[in-house]
Amino acid sequence: MTKASRGRDHGDLILRLRGISKQFGAITALEDIELDVHAGEVVALVGDNGAGKSTLVKTLAGVHQPTAGSIQYLGKPVTLDTPGKALEMGIATVFQDLSLCENLDVVANLFLGHELNPWRLNEVQMEVRAWTLLQELAARIPSVREPIASLSGGQRQTVAIARSLLLDPHIIMLDEPTAALGVAQTAEVLNLIERVRDRGHGVILISHNMEDVRAVADRIVVLRLGRNNGVFTPDNTHEELVAAITGATENSVSRRTARILETQGG
Numbered sequence: 001m002t003k004a005s006r007g008r009d010h011g012d013l014i015l016r017l018r019g020i021s022k023q024f025g026a027i028t029a030l031e032d033i034e035l036d037v038h039a040g041e042v043v044a045l046v047g048d049n050g051a052g053k054s055t056l057v058k059t060l061a062g063v064h065q066p067t068a069g070s071i072q073y074l075g076k077p078v079t080l081d082t083p084g085k086a087l088e089m090g091i092a093t094v095f096q097d098l099s100l101c102e103n104l105d106v107v108a109n110l111f112l113g114h115e116l117n118p119w120r121l122n123e124v125q126m127e128v129r130a131w132t133l134l135q136e137l138a139a140r141i142p143s144v145r146e147p148i149a150s151l152s153g154g155q156r157q158t159v160a161i162a163r164s165l166l167l168d169p170h171i172i173m174l175d176e177p178t179a180a181l182g183v184a185q186t187a188e189v190l191n192l193i194e195r196v197r198d199r200g201h202g203v204i205l206i207s208h209n210m211e212d213v214r215a216v217a218d219r220i221v222v223l224r225l226g227r228n229n230g231v232f233t234p235d236n237t238h239e240e241l242v243a244a245i246t247g248a249t250e251n252s253v254s255r256r257t258a259r260i261l262e263t264q265g266g
């Protein structure tokens, strides 16, 4: 679980996508996508409905195979054939449905699917490990013996994120982690994302909420109609982001660009 176990340093390039395209029959979901993710950074992936965010995440999660392009992972070209392979290589995904078992407690959910793990932990060891991890993440879970059904939306998201960290992934992808959460719970999840980043994981955050994105992202990658449409930082204005997302031509960015061109033109 330690950083050293995967030999990762903040700033290391973990993932590099070049020219990634994905066709579903006649539909082009992704075209010529570029994306870099470094250790210890939060890259937000934003775009309107149908922009290709889910397709890109599923491609990295080993669910979809790209039709064209290359994926470099830790400096080597890789093929992510299956979800199992992506996970094993250190690319974890927390999908929107969270895949938690309502009737099981936090410990059971954390270790669900890890039955074939090398640790072979007993109940007590699992409980200790669950507590340690949640404490490291400063997660506000009342008790690890609490069934998921009694937790809030933010706490469920926390459990799902903690579970994905058990195998110490290099990359963790979060699909709309704050959707349907209230203000306080959203703040809790955003804090958690920062702590995940501080542990040196590369975080890919999909969100429709620009406030959340601007609060935690180091870089904001905009997709539009399946293509890259700019890389921004939280220093960019809301209008600039919205313009890139919607492709609006008459907006502050286009006006500013026009002014600059006019000045340069004399």
Ligand SMILES: Nc1ncnc2c1ncn2[C@@H]1O[C@H](COP(=O)(O)OP(=O)(O)OP(=O)(O)O)[C@@H](O)[C@H]1O
Binding pocket: 024, 027, 028, 029, 047, 048, 049, 050, 051, 052, 053, 054, 055, 056
């Ligand atoms: N399995 C599939 N078969 C056919 N077309 C698909 C499939 N999955 C996605 N698409 C299409 O690919 C395009 C990109 O969809 P995708 O779900 O990746 O967008 P998105 O940015 O995640 O949108 P949303 O925010 O609505 O989830 C859309 O036109 C969609 O209809």
